[in-house]
Each structure stands twice: as structure tokens, then as C-alpha cells.
Amino acid sequence: MTSDGPHVPHPARASSRIAPAAQAPAPAQASHASLVEAVARAVEDVPGVAFLKPGLAARLRSALSRPDPGTGRAPTSGVRLATGADGTGPWRVDVQVVALRRARSVDVARAVRATVERHLAARFPERPAPRVTVTVTGLV
Amino acid sequence: MAGARRLTAPPGAYGDVAGDTDDSLLAVRAAEGDEDAFAVLVQRHGPALIRLATRLLGNRTEAEDAVQDGFISAWRALPEFHGRSSFGTWMYRIVTNRCLNVLRGRRHVASLELAGELPAAEHSASPARITEARDAVRELRDALDLLSAEQRACWVLRALDGRSYEFIADTVGISLGAVRARVFRARRCLTQALGAWR
Amino acid sequence: MTAHTDPPNDPSPQDDDEHLPCGRLLSRVWDAWEQQADDPHLRSCPHCRQAVHGLDQLGSAVLGLREEEAADAPATDAAVLTRRVMDVVRLELRPGRPLPLGEPGEDLWITEAVAARALRAAAETVGGVRAGSCRIVGPLGGGPAGDRAAGAVEIVLDVHTPADAFLPHLADRVRDRVRDTADRELGMAVAAVDIRITDRVDPPGGGKEGRTP
Numbered sequence: 001m002t003s004d005g006p007h008v009p010h011p012a013r014a015s016s017r018i019a020p021a022a023q024a025p026a027p028a029q030a031s032h033a034s035l036v037e038a039v040a041r042a043v044e045d046v047p048g049v050a051f052l053k054p055g056l057a058a059r060l061r062s063a064l065s066r067p068d069p070g071t072g073r074a075p076t077s078g079v080r081l082a083t084g085a086d087g088t089g090p091w092r093v094d095v096q097v098v099a100l101r102r103a104r105s106v107d108v109a110r111a112v113r114a115t116v117e118r119h120l121a122a123r124f125p126e127r128p129a130p131r132v133t134v135t136v137t138g139l140v
Numbered sequence: 141m142a143g144a145r146r147l148t149a150p151p152g153a154y155g156d157v158a159g160d161t162d163d164s165l166l167a168v169r170a171a172e173g174d175e176d177a178f179a180v181l182v183q184r185h186g187p188a189l190i191r192l193a194t195r196l197l198g199n200r201t202e203a204e205d206a207v208q209d210g211f212i213s214a215w216r217a218l219p220e221f222h223g224r225s226s227f228g229t230w231m232y233r234i235v236t237n238r239c240l241n242v243l244r245g246r247r248h249v250a251s252l253e254l255a256g257e258l259p260a261a262e263h264s265a266s267p268a269r270i271t272e273a274r275d276a277v278r279e280l281r282d283a284l285d286l287l288s289a290e291q292r293a294c295w296v297l298r299a300l301d302g303r304s305y306e307f308i309a310d311t312v313g314i315s316l317g318a319v320r321a322r323v324f325r326a327r328r329c330l331t332q333a334l335g336a337w338r
Numbered sequence: 339m340t341a342h343t344d345p346p347n348d349p350s351p352q353d354d355d356e357h358l359p360c361g362r363l364l365s366r367v368w369d370a371w372e373q374q375a376d377d378p379h380l381r382s383c384p385h386c387r388q389a390v391h392g393l394d395q396l397g398s399a400v401l402g403l404r405e406e407e408a409a410d411a412p413a414t415d416a417a418v419l420t421r422r423v424m425d426v427v428r429l430e431l432r433p434g435r436p437l438p439l440g441e442p443g444e445d446l447w448i449t450e451a452v453a454a455r456a457l458r459a460a461a462e463t464v465g466g467v468r469a470g471s472c473r474i475v476g477p478l479g480g481g482p483a484g485d486r487a488a489g490a491v492e493i494v495l496d497v498h499t500p501a502d503a504f505l506p507h508l509a510d511r512v513r514d515r516v517r518d519t520a521d522r523e524l525g526m527a528v529a530a531v532d533i534r535i536t537d538r539v540d541p542p543g544g545g546k547e548g549r550t551p
Contacts, residue, residue: 101456106439106525109446135436135447139456158462162498162539165470169458172471173432173451179424186419194407204419211423215430276395277402299400324365325354331392334399 032081035123040076042119043095046111048103052078053096053137078137091120091130098138109134167227171218178218182211185228189235195300196239196293198284206242210235233311236293240312243289276334283333287326294319295326358385368393437491438477439525450474453524457493460519461512461533466500470536476529490529493520498537509533 040052055077080094093116099108113132120130157166157180169177186207193203214221214234221230284292293312297303298319305323309316355365360383370377371390380386434450458469477489493516499508513531520528 101523104523104525105448106446109439109448109525110444113446131445133445133447135449136439136452137433137449139452158468161468162537165468165498168470168496169454169472172454172473173434174455174458175424175427175431176455178427179420182420182423183416186416186423190419191407208419208422208426211419212426215423215427219432274402274406276399277406280396280399280403299396300404324368327368327393327396328354328364331396334395335392 036076036079036081038123039081039093039095039116039119040079042115043079043097043112046108046115048100048108048111050098050100050138050140052076053098054078088127090128091124093120093130093132094135095132096135096137098140099136101139105136105139109136163227164223167218167221167223170215171221175215178215181227185231186211189231192232192301193235193239195296196236197242198281202242203239206238207235210238213238236297236311237313240289240293243292246289279334280330283330286333287329288322290314291322291326291329294322295330298323358383358389360385362386364389437474437526438489440527442489442527448524448526453520453526456519456523457495457516460515460523461495461497463515464508464511466503467508467512468498468539470496470498472496477527490527492530492532493528494532494534496534496536498539499535501538501540503538505535509535 078096082092095112099105112134116132157176166177166181189207190203193206194200197203294308297308305316305319309319355363367386367389371393436447437453439446439448454472458472461467461469473494474491476491512533516531520526
């Protein structure tokens with residue numbers, strides 16, 4: 001639960017793992033990273049969300065006092081997306097957010113869940129409803 | 141420091157933490173994962189511990205590293221701390237022992253190759269007007285490097301930090317007799333070194 | 339700070355020690371010096387006086403060292419040290435368990451350390467109260483093992499209170515604030531709030547005597 005280790009977002013590694021070396025990657029697989037990205041952006045826009053839980057990489061950068069090496073993309077740490085082995089089952093989504101103190105935590109968490117559900121339903125109307133877990137890992 | 145209840149408010153408390161919050165409460169909170177409470181403890185105790193480590197090591201940069209490492213190991217050990225002593229006393233012990241390890245390592249290198257070279261560099265930049273008193277201080281600094289790690293630690297805690305023999309025995313984890321013996325040997329060595337300068 | 343007085347047969351530093359020509363042990367002479375013992379012999383015996391003179395010399399060098407320390411030590415920047423330490427600490431946070439938010443089975447959570455921080459802050463809105471340990475027990479009545487079925491939690495909060503506070507009222511007020519925050523700020527179902535008063539403290543400045551910072 002607490003470890004960021006297994007899902008530190010690393011765009012390069014993530015895409016190379018998911019997209020086979022073939023010239024024309026299967027669309028469903030190639031879109032995984034961009035799907036995570038899209039879900040992350042949608043979550044960040046939810047009222048009451050301050051930001052996604054910073055990943056280990058971001059915290060290490062802060063520890064080394066180096067500025068973010070502008071990849072041009074906001075981090076997607078804090079969002080994990082998985083689906084069944086055959087790629088047809090319900091999405092399993094795990095979201096970790098830092099919420100604003102002035103908002104009620106449970107309301108923020110519910111709004112995040114609703115946003116993720118809406119987003120996935122719109123993109124994958126044929127899929128069963130996703131299972132969304134939301135954890136508030138900080139209040140600011 | 142030992143056992144003292146801290147009700148003073150340091151400037152710039154972290155997060156929600158009220159500046160007048162007792163060390164014992166902050167240590168419990170930090171043990172339960174409240175890093176803001178820990179930050180207040182670092183801010184509160186850091187300066188005194190850096191002074192202690194600088195006295196023990198005779199080197200400011202090494203002292204800052206020792207104190208930083210000491211706080212980090214304290215953060216890791218806090219869940220098992222259970223407030224057996226005051227946080228200040230506990231940190232004093234952690235930093236002293238970390239400095240002892242640094243001194244032991246340094247001793248080893250010095251005796252192997254650089255004996256006599258180490259002390260000089262640091263004081264070469266003293267001002268042109270050298271008084272006799274300043275010479276004595278310099279002699280003392282150099283002579284401290286001749287002591288064993290344990291002698292140095294015991295003497296520094298006694299003479300520079302003004303600690304009781306019991307406190308030192310407790311902090312370093314040796315018997316009262318051993319502390320007395322080390323302070324005595326340190327004094328012999330240091331008085332001889334100062335005498336040689338005369 | 340005061341020197342300890344050993345019983346005469348305390349283990350003493352034998353090796354390295356020496357008898358002065360007057361027959362006294364150097365270690366004893368120095369002990370007497372440290373304890374500022376009033377011994378006529380020490381004042382009259384030239385050997386003892388010489389031995390003590392060495393320590394006096396050392397003492398003035400120590401004073402000089404302290405003065406140099408005070409003069410050239412840049413006042414420690416506590417903020418810089420704190421930032422360096424906290425940068426590393428933040429890589430090793432202890433968030434604790436996830437605790438359920440909302441209705442049972444909603445699969446919404448808040449980490450224990452974050453919830454505890456909010457609840458402590460709630461307790462401290464009562465004047466003079468300072469919060470320590472905040473343990474959150476439960477959730478109670480969870481499902482089978484491994485099931486994260488949600489339920490209400492129990493809060494055990496330790497506080498220090500002002501010495502002059504009327505405790506039953508104070509504990510009630512703290513309990514209300516904690517419950518209110520759990521409900522209105524977090525949305526965490528709470529079965530019970532146990533307030534334990536672990537110390538009573540004179541308020542700084544408001545105290546009768548002694549406790550000045």
C-alpha cells in the first residue's frame with residue numbers, strides 16, 4: 001500500500017514494456033500510457049484535488065534539489081490502471097491523491113471516483129463498469 | 141537538555157504544529173508518521189547538536205553530516221523509541237555515537253599514513269596577528285587529534301560541553317570508571333601537549 | 339554540571355597515573371581540583387601546585403576555544419539543516435494503514451497518518467490543548483480476513499491540557515471537535531472517541547513561576 005516502488009511512472013520504460021518492438025504497435029496496448037495520462041489529467045481537474053500523490057522519482061528530485069527535468073508532461077504517479085489478462089474485463093483503477101484541506105475528503109474521493117468512471121465509460125462503452133479505489137494520501 | 145520540558149516556541153514551526161508543543165508530544169507524533177512534527181524537532185535541536193558534533197569532530201562540515209545522519213536514523217528508529225528518555229537526550233546519544241564512529245575511522249586512516257598531517261591544514265588560515273592565547277587554542281585543537289576516539293569524546297563532553305561523568309557514561313555506554321580513566325588520560329595528553337608548546 | 343564525588347575506592351585510572359614527589363597520586367590531585375576541594379596541602383605543596391597549573395593552562399585554552407567557537411561559528415541555519423533532513427525523511431514516510439472513508443464498501447480511503455494529523459489539529463482548537471498520540475483502531479466489524487470492508491473506527495487520542503482546566507468539560511469539548519472533524523472534514527465513520535489526558539501543563543507565560551522559556 002505504502003510503497004511507490006512497483007509503479008513509479010517512467011514514461012520510457014512503461015511504453016517500451018507495453019508496446020512491442022513491432023513497427024505497428026497494437027492500438028490497445030500503445031494507448032495504455034496515454035490512457036493513464038488522460039485519467040491523471042481528469043483527476044487533477046476534480047475540485048478539491050490538490051495534486052496526484054508524488055511518485056518516488058519526483059520526491060527524489062526534490063531531495064536532490066534538482067528542478068524537474070522538463071519532460072513537458074505532468075507526472076502520472078498516483079494513477080494505476082490494470083485490466084484482466086485478456087484485456088476485456090473491468091478496469092481496476094487505483095488513484096492516490098493529495099486533497100485540499102478545505103474540502104471534505106470523502107467528497108473529493110467520491111468525485112474522483114465518479115470522474116474516473118465517467119472517463120472510462122466514455123472511452124470503453126463495451127467494458128463492464130470499472131472498479132475504482134481512491135486513497136487520500138495527504139491534505140494541504 | 142536532559143529531561144527538560146520544552147515550552148519555548150521556536151520561530152517558524154512547521155505545518156500545523158504549534159510552536160509551544162512539548163518535545164515528548166512531537167516525538168510521539170513523529171513516531172506515528174507525522175513528518176511535520178519531526179521537522180519541528182529537527183529545527184529545535186539541530187543547532188545544539190551541530191555545536192556538539194563540531195566540538196567532537198573539530199570540523200563543521202563533518203559535524204553537519206553527522207547530525208543530518210543522526211536525525212535520519214532517529215526518524216527510522218522513532219517507532220521503537222517509546223519515549224524511554226527525552227528526545228533531546230536520545231538525540232545527544234545518537235549524535236555522540238555517530239561522531240565516535242567518525243573519529244574511530246579517522247584515527248585508523250591517520251595512524252596508517254597521515255599521522256601529523258591532518259591537524260595542520262585546518263588552522264593555516266588564521267589571521268596574521270597571532271597571540272599567545274590563540275597559539276594555545278591551536279595547540280589544543282591539534283592535541284585533540286592525538287587522543288583516541290573514546291578519550292576525545294569523553295573529554296569533550298566533560299570539559300567543553302560541561303556534562304557530568306554519569307551523563308557521559310550513559311551517553312557513550314561505558315562504565316563510570318572508564319569515563320574517568322579516559323578523561324584523565326586525555327588531560328594528561330593535553331596538558332603535556334600544551335606544556336611542550338611553552 | 340557539578341563534579342561527581344567518588345567514593346575513595348572507586349576504580350581509578352591506574353596505568354598512566356603517577357605519584358608526585360610528595361606522594362600524592364596525580365589523578366587524586368586533579369580530582370580534588372575538579373571538585374574544588376579545600377585541601378591546605380594542595381596550596382602549600384609545590385608539586386601539587388605545578389600539577390594543577392597544567393590543568394589551569396588547559397582550562398584557559400578551553401576558554402579560548404569556546405570563545406573562538408562563539409566568534410567564528412556561523413549561527414547554525416536550522417532551516418537549512420531541517421530542509422536537508424526532511425528531503426530524506428520524505429523518501430521514507432510512514433503513512434500507516436488506509437482507513438475507510440464514507441459508507442461501508444465504497445473503496446475510498448485515507449491514510450492513517452493524514453487522518454491522525456487532522457484529528458490532532460481538531461483537538462488543538464480547544465484552547466491550551468496539545469495533542470500527542472492519535473491511534474485509530476479498526477475499522478470494527480470488518481468482513482472476512484483480507485476484505486477491506488469498511489466500518490466505523492475508534493479513535494484514541496492523548497492530550498496535554500492546561501493545568502487549570504476543568505477536565506470533564508475539556509475532554510467533552512475535545513471529543514466533540516474530534517468527532518466533528520472526522521465527520522465534516524474527512525467523512526470517516528467514527529464509533530468512539532477516547533480522550534486520554536496524559537499531562538497537565540502550566541501555560542507558558544500564564545504560569546505562576548519558574549516555567550519561563
